[in-house]
Amino acid sequence: MTDAPLLRLSDVHVRLTGSHILQGVDLSVRRGGVTALLGRNGAGKTTTVKAVLGLVPCTGTIEFAGASGRIERIDGRRTHEIVRRGIGYAPEDREVFAGLTVAENLALAERRNSAHHHDRVFELFPELKQRSRQLAGTLSGGQQQMVAIARLLLNDNQLLLIDEPTKGLAPLLVAEVADVLARAAEEVTILLVEQNLTVVQRMAQDAVVVDQGRVAWSGPAGDLLADADRTRELLGVATSGGGGRL
Amino acid sequence: MTTLVLLTITGLGLAALYFLVASGLSLIFGLMDVLNFAHGAFLTIGAYGTWWAAGNLPGAGESGWGFVLAVVFGVAVGTLVAALIELLLIRPLYQRHIEQVLVTVGLSLALVALVRAVWGADPRPFPRPGWARGTTSILGANVPNDRFLLIVSAVVVLVAVLAFLRFTRVGLIIRAGVENRTMVTALGIDVRKAFTLVFAIGGAFAALAGALGGIYLGSISPGQGTSLLIFAFIVVVIGGMSSITGTAAAAVLVGLVQQFANYYAASGVGDLSVVLLLAVVLLARPSGLRARLA
Numbered sequence: 001m002t003d004a005p006l007l008r009l010s011d012v013h014v015r016l017t018g019s020h021i022l023q024g025v026d027l028s029v030r031r032g033g034v035t036a037l038l039g040r041n042g043a044g045k046t047t048t049v050k051a052v053l054g055l056v057p058c059t060g061t062i063e064f065a066g067a068s069g070r071i072e073r074i075d076g077r078r079t080h081e082i083v084r085r086g087i088g089y090a091p092e093d094r095e096v097f098a099g100l101t102v103a104e105n106l107a108l109a110e111r112r113n114s115a116h117h118h119d120r121v122f123e124l125f126p127e128l129k130q131r132s133r134q135l136a137g138t139l140s141g142g143q144q145q146m147v148a149i150a151r152l153l154l155n156d157n158q159l160l161l162i163d164e165p166t167k168g169l170a171p172l173l174v175a176e177v178a179d180v181l182a183r184a185a186e187e188v189t190i191l192l193v194e195q196n197l198t199v200v201q202r203m204a205q206d207a208v209v210v211d212q213g214r215v216a217w218s219g220p221a222g223d224l225l226a227d228a229d230r231t232r233e234l235l236g237v238a239t240s241g242g243g244g245r246l
Numbered sequence: 247m248t249t250l251v252l253l254t255i256t257g258l259g260l261a262a263l264y265f266l267v268a269s270g271l272s273l274i275f276g277l278m279d280v281l282n283f284a285h286g287a288f289l290t291i292g293a294y295g296t297w298w299a300a301g302n303l304p305g306a307g308e309s310g311w312g313f314v315l316a317v318v319f320g321v322a323v324g325t326l327v328a329a330l331i332e333l334l335l336i337r338p339l340y341q342r343h344i345e346q347v348l349v350t351v352g353l354s355l356a357l358v359a360l361v362r363a364v365w366g367a368d369p370r371p372f373p374r375p376g377w378a379r380g381t382t383s384i385l386g387a388n389v390p391n392d393r394f395l396l397i398v399s400a401v402v403v404l405v406a407v408l409a410f411l412r413f414t415r416v417g418l419i420i421r422a423g424v425e426n427r428t429m430v431t432a433l434g435i436d437v438r439k440a441f442t443l444v445f446a447i448g449g450a451f452a453a454l455a456g457a458l459g460g461i462y463l464g465s466i467s468p469g470q471g472t473s474l475l476i477f478a479f480i481v482v483v484i485g486g487m488s489s490i491t492g493t494a495a496a497a498v499l500v501g502l503v504q505q506f507a508n509y510y511a512a513s514g515v516g517d518l519s520v521v522l523l524l525a526v527v528l529l530a531r532p533s534g535l536r537a538r539l540a
Contacts, residue, residue, distance in 0.1 A: 053432060083434035095429045097422045107415075108422050111434045151433065 004065060006031040006159055006189050007052065012060035012075075014047050014213075021047045022058065023213035029159070029206075031065070034181075034190045036204035036221055040236055044213045045193045046092055049161045052191075053089055054079040067158055084113055086158035090165060092193075094148040098137025102128055102147055105136050109151035121150045124180050142173040149177070153184055160184065163193045178202055197237065201225050209234045248387035253505050255384070259393035259462060261501025262400030266455035267478035268485070268493045269407060270448025276424040276488025277444050279343070280336060283350040285452055286475030287357035288324045292453025293372070293466040294361055296320030300373045308373035316373070321453045328449020332442050340441075354472060362468040369467040372460035392461045399458055403451060404494050411490070416440060424488050477504075480520055484527045486534030495535055499523065 005028035014022040022044050029035045037045050051058040054077055062075040066085040074082045083089065097105050106128075110116045122129040125146045131139065136147055145165060152160050165181065166174040178199045181190065185203065194200050200207065200221060207221035217224065217234055224230060231237060267289060274282050299306045299319035306316040331353065339345045378395060381388040411417035419440045423430045430437045452471070459474065460466045477500060485496030500520050508516035527534065 055428060055432065078436075079428075079431040080434050080436045083432060089432045091429070091432070095426055097425050097429070099425055100418070100422060104418055104422075108418055108430070108435075109433050155434075 004071060005029055006065050007191065008061075008063045008071075009048070009052070010061040010063075012048070012051055012058050012062060014044075014051050014056050014058045016047075016056060021213055022051060024060070025051075025210065025213070025215055027208045027215050027218060029189060029191050031189055033205040034185045034192050034203045035206040035208060036200045037191055037193045037208050037210065038200065038224075038235060039210035039216075043210045045210055046163055048210060049089070049163055049191070049193060051075075052082070052161060053087065054082050064159070067156070084111060086114075086156065088152035088155065088157040088160045088188075090148045090152055090160070090162045092163040092167065094141075094144045096136040096139075096144045096147045098135065100136055101133050102136055102139070103132040105147050106132075106150060106154060109154050111155045114155035114157075116154055117156075118154065121153050124153065124183070125150055142169055142176075145169065145173070145177060149180060149184075157188055160188055160190045161193075162190060164195060165192075166194065166196050166199055174199065197225060197231075197235075247385060249509075251385045251387040252389060253509055254502065255387075255389045255393050255397075257502040257505030258498065259396040259501070260505060261497040261499075262396035263455055263459050263462060263474065264477055264481045264500055265400045265494055265497035266403060266451050266458070267474055268481040268497060269403065269490055270451040271478055272482045272485065272488055272490060272493045273407075273420070273444050274448045275482065277420055277427075278336075278340070278441050280346055281343075281350070282445075282448070283347065283475070284331065284353035284357065285350075285448065285478070286471030286473075287354045288328050288449040288452035289456040289459065289471035289474060290358060290361055290466075290468060291327055292320045292324040292456030293460045293470065294320075294365065294456075295323035295453065296457040296460060297370060297372055297466055309375040313373060313375045317454070317457045320457045321450050324453020324456065325446050325450040328452075329442055329446040331449075332445035336445065337438065337441070354475075358468045358472060365468075367468060369465040372464060372466050374461050374464065378461050392458075396458050396462055399454065400494075400497075403454070404490070407447075407490055416443060420444060477520065480524050484524055484534055486536040489534065489536035492534055492536030 007029040009025050009027050012022055012025040025048055037048060039045050047056060050056045052062055058075060060075065061073060063071050064074045064085060065071045074085065097108065100108065127143065128146055128150055136144060139147065149165065165177050169177065174196060182203055184190065192204060204221035207219065207224045208215055209217040211234065267285065271282060271285050274280050296316045296319065299316035300308050300313060303316065303319055306312050306319060335349050336346065339349060378392040380391050382391055411421055419430060419435055419437065423437050423440055427437055456471065459470065481496045481500050482493060484500065485492030500523065503519050503523055504516035507519035
């Protein structure tokens with residue numbers, strides 16, 4: 001085990017259609033556990049995740065320590081090459097393939113350079129096995145989220161980038177998704193973009209707050225959430241001990 | 247009755263030709279968002295490749311297995327040219343739609359000009375195997391055998407494409423890529439390989455259409471591909487961009503409407519009828535008969 005971060009962004013800038021969205025993001029994700037990426041709407045959280053994956057053009061340095069443990073720059077590489085280094089991605093709106101069945105969605109996610117853990121996936125989401133021949137587009141939002149997370153857990157990943165997994169879900173499903181992610185976090189590092197501070201409070205050890213395209217705060221998640229004034233200042237919401245929503 | 251049978255089977259033969267050209271266009275547009283105006287040139291290359299091979303390639307000829315070898319050669323050349331064009335000219339221009347249109351339009355003009363420069367502008371008689379020159383009597387109508395060749399070829403291609411999309415991993419990637427290319431790459435898949443494959447497959451089908459079209463029409467000329475491409479685009483739009491079964495249904499509709507209108511109204515009215523059909527379908531169902539790859 002090494003103290004070197006699993007993922008490190010240094011002075012990352014993203015400019016899209018004339019807007020300077022990320023303005024020099026510096027952040028580190030340590031190996032193991034959950035790091036929450038927080039911030040108000042439009043702060044640059046999703047863009048940060050997309051920059052890591054090469055889904056948006058960026059400048060600056062992004063380094064990742066893959067399965068080999070060797071730290072290498074991944075900025076400028078193509079998305080599929082970055083993902084094959086052991087990074088899984090669940091986007092904000094799930095983006096399951098509506099015209100494919102559940103089984104086909106999972107089959108598509110099987111990476112060549114990885115073992116495939118169907119047993120683990122079906123143990124966590126037995127409903128997906130029952131619905132394996134159903135078109136993903138006909139699933140409920142919660143079931144689609146299960147497919148999106150199942151795609152991540154199917155392969156051996158070093159890091160999961162999960163963007164608002166509880167968005168739009170009923171409270172019962174939020175708890176279920178959080179349970180699954182907490183179990184996943186025992187085996188793999190997660191960078192979690194999340195608006196639900198109750199989920200953050202339960203899962204995250206570290207937190208990074210992005211504001212107007214820059215990192216405004218980083219440190220232990222517990223410290224942030226315990227400080228009501230700071231959360232109000234940085235996130236615009238009071239935690240009052242029980243979490244909250246951005 | 248004999249006229250009806252003859253018109254129907256001839257219309258289906260024409261539909262088969264349209265389908266062979268349009269299926270590749272549909273796949274390419276569905277997956278890659280590329281409107282390939284050079285697609286007609288692949289047809290011309292396939293036709294001239296087959297014609298050249300029948301007269302010059304050792305082992306190839308104008309009948310029997312020799313002709314089959316000539317067709318294989320023509321299709322192989324069309325496939326190779328399509329793959330090279332994708333790799334060298336289309337790939338650097340993904341997401342740059344205007345540049346893509348300019349390049350493919352330019353290519354269609356340049357490739358046709360090249361063929362014209364090498365073999366001249368005049369139509370060339372196309373080799374027709376003995377069986378294709380004969381007729382088969384169906385309900386009293388003497389139907390030229392080449393119609394059956396076209397129809398069977400198109401049905402085989404349709405079944406093969408559907409099976410390829412349904413049962414292979416590359417087919418799965420293509421179906422997913424039509425929905426959301428970005429997410430496919432975010433799963434660690436190099437979608438560009440699928441792009442090249444789809445472009446090559448489209449080129450192969452168009453080249454096959456060139457060879458079979460030569461048999462159907464009896465001759466080939468440099469501008470033939472461009473003329474057929476217009477109807478192929480109409481078929482793709484009517485069928486629903488990126489739907490293979492929709493393309494097949496639209497090809498049958500266009501082929502039959504064109505054939506019957508040309509016979510019962512006047513020669514040339516068929517083309518006008520197809521344009522009217524396009525307008526009606528677009529007004530009633532703007533996304534075409536089917537809007538999904540299947």
